[in-house]
Amino acid sequence: MMGPAHSLSGAAAWLGVGAAAAALDRPMPWPVLVVGALICAGAALAPDLDHKSATISRAFGPISRGLCEMVDKLSYAVYKATRSAADPRRSGGHRTLTHTWLWAVVIGAGCSVAAITGGRWAVLTILFVHLVLAVEGLLWRAARMSSDVLVWLLGATSAWILAGVLDQPGNGANWLFTGPGQEYLWLGLPVVLGALVHDIGDALTVSGCPILWPIPVGRKRWYPVGPPRGLRFRAGSWVELKVLMPAFMLLGGVGGASALGFL
DSSP states (O other), X not given: OXXXXXXXXXXXXXXXHHHHHHHTTOOOXXXXXXXXXXXXXXXXXXXXXXXXXXXXXXXXXXHHHHHHHHHHHHHHHHHHHHOOTTSOOOSSOTTSGGGSHHHHHHHHHHHHXXXXXXXXXXXXXXXXXXXXXXXXXXXXXXXXXSOHHHHHHHHHHHHHHHHHHHXXXXXXXXXXXXXXXXXXXXXXXXXXXXXXXXXXXXXXXXTOBOTTTTSOBTTBSSOOBOSOGGGOBOXXXXXXXIIIHHHHHHHHHHHHHHHTTOO
């Protein structure tokens, strides 16, 4: 899928988690719902770090472009080193390592560890990166028309304000994990969810997605998971733009309303 659809699906997924949490009597404070949805929207772009033309490659200028090139080479190297005889030969690393459940869990766990060990600046950095990505994904037309500096300033200002809100008693810094020193441990959850939702979205397209790696399926280690061929679509097609994106907006709205107790 394309960047805007990925980000919308990420936001909708976290709002759905908020609705489920409320139903299980562990409701999210509204700042957790909002911040989590934005982080998840940004994280839903992150698996495309292996593609130099993806939305994320433009998000942070030369830094993100250089990172995309390195991740592409790393992913390709891992693919070549681990492919079975049944896996096809390929010339790049797109839709390999960063499009797996293992990558999602590792990145999410890394964000959680950083949040509880790195202090406020680590939390602000996690928020800043994902808020910039959320702007690039959810407001992609406006982001394309604006300068990168304005998007970065918006991300930095929003991160500072939202962290201040979360720090207030009862606003969710210790949501779900309430032990001493576990504030912001939950930040890794929307990161994992966003990456997995990205992978599921790509699995619906023609090429499928090797979400299950390194678990082999049949004779393949990099099996492209997906529905039957007749149910798949091409990225950027009318199915994505006219069906899935409106559905994500509707489901996100219902999930958010449920999480806040309006339904």
